[in-house]
Amino acid sequence: MHRWSITDIQGDTVASIQTNSFEMSIDLNHVLPSKVWIEVRMLALLLMVQAASSDIVITGKxxxxEHAICDQGRCTPLRDAExxxxxxxAQFREGKYLDARNSLAAAVNRNRNHxxxxxxxxxxxxxxxATVALHEGDQEIY
Incomplete structure (x- = not known):
């Protein structure tokens, strides 16, 4: 839940805006001119959109x-490299240095003709x- 207050020049609260997901309520403490009322509604709408966008959803494989698909040779060279x-x-970060090296060796073998x-x-x-092999002390590959 988010709550904002709008004050006038004297520091008095003119309006407070409260948002909860997609619900919005506006409490007016003073009678506002129509121009200010429009600005309050616009501000409330912007704040509501901002508050509603706090959830981020990521979808994907x-x-x-994806690596298993590329390992079967069903990816383009660019996608396979990526x-x-x-x-x-990821394997390297987990300390699986030989697995990382073997994964890259297989990718090189799959794509060297491209x-x-x-x-x-x-x-x-x-x-x-070569970078992973060098980390393992193999200077022949590099």
């Missing part, structure tokens, strides 16, 4: 599900793979 790098990053048509995603895969 889990990264592991998903595989994000998936390996270097001519999608050079930037393939290069990003190689760079991520």
């Amino acid at each position: 889990r990264l592991s599900e 998903v595989s790098i994000a998936y390996a990053e 270097a001519k048509i999608a050079p930037k995603p393939v290069a990003a895969l190689y760079e991520a793979y």
Whole structure:
């Protein structure tokens, strides 16, 4: 629940606005000119929209599900690079360094033939793979 007060020049409360989800109530302490009344209603509407938008809903596939699709070779090189790098990053953050390295190695193997048509995603895969391998002490891959 949100509550706002509107005061006049003397500091007296002219109106208070209370919002609760999509309900709104306005209590007027003074008789207001029509121009001010319109402004109060506009302010109340804006505040209500702001208060109602405090919930954020995110929908989408889990990264592991998307990675499984790419692992089957059903993604474009760009999408495969995006998903595989994000998936390996999550594994790396969890301390699963070898899993991250293996995920990137598999993505490189899936996409190495696409270097001519999608050079930037393939290069990003190689760079991520080399970075993880270097972290593991393997300087041959880098």
